[in-house]
Amino acid sequence: MQTARNLKTYRKEVAKALSNDFQRQAMDKFAVAYRNSRDNAFADLDSEALVAEIARIKDHALERLDDLFARFKENAEKIGVQVHLARTAEEANALVASIAEENQVQRIVKSKSMTAEETLLNHYLEARGLEVTETDLGEWIIQLRGEGPSHMVMPAIHLSRFQVADLFSDVTGKAQDAEIERLVKVARRELRRKYVEADMGISGANFALAETGTIGLTTNEGNARLVTTLPRVHVALVGIDKLLPGLGDALRINKVLPRNATGQAITSYVTWITGANACGPAPGGKKIMHIVFLDNGRSRMAGDPDFAQVLRCVRCGACANVCPVYRMVGGHQYGHIYIGAIGLILTYFLHGRDKARNLVQNCINCGACKEICAAGIDLPRLIKAVHARVQDEEGHPLQSLLLGKLLKNRKLFHSLLQTARTAQKPLTGGTPYLRHLPMIVSGEHNFRRLPAIAPRAFRDLWPGLRSRVKNPVLRVGLFSGCVQDFVYPEQLVAGVDVLAKHKVAVEFPMQQSCCGLPVEMMGEVDAARHVAAQNVLAMSKGEFDYIITLCASCASHLIHAYPRLLVDDPALEKKAKTMAAKVVPFSVLMNDVLTVGQTASNGPRTATTYHAPCHLCRGLHVKKAPRELIRKVGLDFRPADEEQTCCGFGGTYSSKFPKISAQILEKKLEDAAATGARQLVTECPGCILQLRGGVQQRGMDLRVMHIAEMIWNCERHA
Amino acid sequence: MAMLETRSTHAQSSCPGRKQPSMGTVMENTQILVQTFTAAAEKVSAAVSRVSTMAQAYDYAVELCERKEACQLLIAGCQESLSAPADTLCRHKQKKVIAAPLLASNDAAQMKALCQARGIVFIRSGVRDHLAGVDIGFTVAEYGIAETGTLVLDASSEELRLATMVSEVHVAVLPINRLRATSLHLEAELAQIMSAAPNYCAFITGASRTADIERVLALGVHGPLELHILLMET
Numbered sequence: 001m002q003t004a005r006n007l008k009t010y011r012k013e014v015a016k017a018l019s020n021d022f023q024r025q026a027m028d029k030f031a032v033a034y035r036n037s038r039d040n041a042f043a044d045l046d047s048e049a050l051v052a053e054i055a056r057i058k059d060h061a062l063e064r065l066d067d068l069f070a071r072f073k074e075n076a077e078k079i080g081v082q083v084h085l086a087r088t089a090e091e092a093n094a095l096v097a098s099i100a101e102e103n104q105v106q107r108i109v110k111s112k113s114m115t116a117e118e119t120l121l122n123h124y125l126e127a128r129g130l131e132v133t134e135t136d137l138g139e140w141i142i143q144l145r146g147e148g149p150s151h152m153v154m155p156a157i158h159l160s161r162f163q164v165a166d167l168f169s170d171v172t173g174k175a176q177d178a179e180i181e182r183l184v185k186v187a188r189r190e191l192r193r194k195y196v197e198a199d200m201g202i203s204g205a206n207f208a209l210a211e212t213g214t215i216g217l218t219t220n221e222g223n224a225r226l227v228t229t230l231p232r233v234h235v236a237l238v239g240i241d242k243l244l245p246g247l248g249d250a251l252r253i254n255k256v257l258p259r260n261a262t263g264q265a266i267t268s269y270v271t272w273i274t275g276a277n278a279c280g281p282a283p284g285g286k287k288i289m290h291i292v293f294l295d296n297g298r299s300r301m302a303g304d305p306d307f308a309q310v311l312r313c314v315r316c317g318a319c320a321n322v323c324p325v326y327r328m329v330g331g332h333q334y335g336h337i338y339i340g341a342i343g344l345i346l347t348y349f350l351h352g353r354d355k356a357r358n359l360v361q362n363c364i365n366c367g368a369c370k371e372i373c374a375a376g377i378d379l380p381r382l383i384k385a386v387h388a389r390v391q392d393e394e395g396h397p398l399q400s401l402l403l404g405k406l407l408k409n410r411k412l413f414h415s416l417l418q419t420a421r422t423a424q425k426p427l428t429g430g431t432p433y434l435r436h437l438p439m440i441v442s443g444e445h446n447f448r449r450l451p452a453i454a455p456r457a458f459r460d461l462w463p464g465l466r467s468r469v470k471n472p473v474l475r476v477g478l479f480s481g482c483v484q485d486f487v488y489p490e491q492l493v494a495g496v497d498v499l500a501k502h503k504v505a506v507e508f509p510m511q512q513s514c515c516g517l518p519v520e521m522m523g524e525v526d527a528a529r530h531v532a533a534q535n536v537l538a539m540s541k542g543e544f545d546y547i548i549t550l551c552a553s554c555a556s557h558l559i560h561a562y563p564r565l566l567v568d569d570p571a572l573e574k575k576a577k578t579m580a581a582k583v584v585p586f587s588v589l590m591n592d593v594l595t596v597g598q599t600a601s602n603g604p605r606t607a608t609t610y611h612a613p614c615h616l617c618r619g620l621h622v623k624k625a626p627r628e629l630i631r632k633v634g635l636d637f638r639p640a641d642e643e644q645t646c647c648g649f650g651g652t653y654s655s656k657f658p659k660i661s662a663q664i665l666e667k668k669l670e671d672a673a674a675t676g677a678r679q680l681v682t683e684c685p686g687c688i689l690q691l692r693g694g695v696q697q698r699g700m701d702l703r704v705m706h707i708a709e710m711i712w713n714c715e716r717h718a
Numbered sequence: 719m720a721m722l723e724t725r726s727t728h729a730q731s732s733c734p735g736r737k738q739p740s741m742g743t744v745m746e747n748t749q750i751l752v753q754t755f756t757a758a759a760e761k762v763s764a765a766v767s768r769v770s771t772m773a774q775a776y777d778y779a780v781e782l783c784e785r786k787e788a789c790q791l792l793i794a795g796c797q798e799s800l801s802a803p804a805d806t807l808c809r810h811k812q813k814k815v816i817a818a819p820l821l822a823s824n825d826a827a828q829m830k831a832l833c834q835a836r837g838i839v840f841i842r843s844g845v846r847d848h849l850a851g852v853d854i855g856f857t858v859a860e861y862g863i864a865e866t867g868t869l870v871l872d873a874s875s876e877e878l879r880l881a882t883m884v885s886e887v888h889v890a891v892l893p894i895n896r897l898r899a900t901s902l903h904l905e906a907e908l909a910q911i912m913s914a915a916p917n918y919c920a921f922i923t924g925a926s927r928t929a930d931i932e933r934v935l936a937l938g939v940h941g942p943l944e945l946h947i948l949l950m951e952t
Contacts (some may be wrong), residue, residue: 026933029933033933081917137931138930141930141931154933155930156930156931157933161934164931172799174801176798176799180931180936183931185938186800188938189798189805191940192804192849192940195849211742212912220927220928220929222926222941226941230849231879248905251902252902256899264762265865265923266866266921266923266925268762268924268927268941269920269921269922270921271920272912272918272919274917274918277874278916281846324907438870547914604872615885679843
């Protein structure tokens, strides 16, 4: 549970988590194993179509929550269930406590419920003298330790068998060996007694079906079945977002939920409870059953056009499983109660700005969560949107305000960069930095070498480079982005040269500026909108077949963010859409548009590995083109195991959380080194800044280059 | 697949107007369902066998019970160092027990005789008196889902439900003609089951499992340690 009061304290707690070796190793193993088992689970299925169907089912339900609740209540009450609606967490807890009181309950067994975690139900009931025992093994372990979950599906993933053995030794009063199979059996016997003694069982629900008044529960351990069967009272605490029209909807969601959560085709148990069932010890032999629906801000979210999709979440936890930051810091530093990308967003709405303020800044914007989400939620964008809201409500920090103002004035921005270059060192003096620019070099930031600003920016070189291609096959406009313009102009020079050889005429509109992603990442939406408009106007002047960028982040931002940012100005929005449709990354233009063939290269077949930039492989779904080009130019391609894992740059992220960025980079470079490659190719200057800086700092024998430079090199030998 | 299509066309031409698939197609489809079901169930460590009659299923369950040592062989936890109250619950369990709650009386008599011959206690009710655990819970499933190797049980009877929860080994008979390809192929049947409220319907796939400690898979955390599925010819 993350509760740090300010960013400084949060960073300290993060640093502590980073030095937790057991957790780090466990997370690394999990990240790799999860990916494989999930791939296997979806091997014969069209996962994209399934995800789209879940989004449709949930959206449909979210539009009529009131109606679904009314129907659920009517149908469930006909078959002996009392249905309640709690507006707040406090109300829900009070309801559960009063049900316990009116039934003279003393002992309660619980099956896992994130909703009960959300309301801190256990604490509430325990404070009223009730004994509450969690029965899911992981939940029981963390309850005994007085902790919150560190993962939505595997709550005790941060603990080792030795820690569990020590804990169980305390609980049983007998020494326990750290042997997992035996520890599980100890829990089996200890908890069996708790079920037998309990008067009341509390569960959550994965599905609430309005047509029949049914609740559906998915579990692996079978504890929910005992919890809902043995005690005479059953209370289910359910978020209203779990309401669906009928069974068919739930069955469809359940096709994806377990596959996405743990790579299982289905969980061991899926339980459908319709009405108050037979129960021996209950009065009249019939279970006393209550269902408490929790709103706690959900209906407000459902009515918010931007954030309603957050309620599509089916709580599979996959967004944490693939998050490079979660992998480094663990769940206790990556959520207040709800963990992972969805947790960063939900924290703001369910637990308040106070709890969300720091967390929401800890997104590296790699898009891995969006790609894996079972319900197709645009998580990275919504995290940024929450960040922007927090800043709008609390006031913008001076740094991001200044950057926003600076970017709005292209001439000032560019002349400042020129000045910085003259000073022969990166910008200094407490100013924040752009996604694409060097950071302040301090202890924490020293995990990679930072490039200086190039002696001549690309825009200054352009007049001399501009060549007239006779009878061009294509006319393209080049969008440079600021890192390549000011730090790595040689990448653009190589790209322009390669294009000329392939008979492509290139234009470079001089009025273009930074793409604006850095300011949007910092929550400066107004500035992001301003530069978007400026760039759309600049790039719309020429008659281009395509607009190319050699920066994946710029490309992804131009395509996905510009039409959204400019939505309030229909004329500009139209231009932005026209422009977005023309934007292609360099590798796609070469491989898929120009369909270049095998280079007859006599050059060395250097062992080469590839790093897929987040904004290329996920942002634009470009996965094949760069790999094919590496083979086409005659290099010895050595794919890396974690090709698509983020390098840890994330623009301003790496200056805000340098320690996390450094650790992600460390893993990335280990992975690249394991391929035995001598060259590491990628297609984003931000990634190059990070990777090359890391390679130099470590003195590794690995040449980091842009794919345009790779092609230029190889074609030279042709 | 080509062969299957040929046969089906042939069958249709000989039975004009009939929309039902031919016997040949049914048999081949059934075979595919059985194969898919078996592979999926075995993947989650269920034991799948074939039986021709209920009598064979009783033999299977009773023999399995005889081979198994109560609370020992399967390490249900009774031999572990437990706290005093948990240990007391373990001691309640002395004899081997088979619980088969919803068995028709003729069938129950057959099974009871088999149990008695081997000194096994046979019960059809009163599972609540055996919450420390019974050795075998014996049930007949309503349906099977081939895609995931899942059993569908109408567990509205509390006795039956408990038998599938507190047994160390769950033995379930599944008539082969109750197999369906996916859960979506069962929507209508499930709706039918749930409409008879109150209802408690269970999808059971493999044994109870957890990976909550270091993500290491362990079977039998709360429910059965083993699931045996007997596919019955129909």
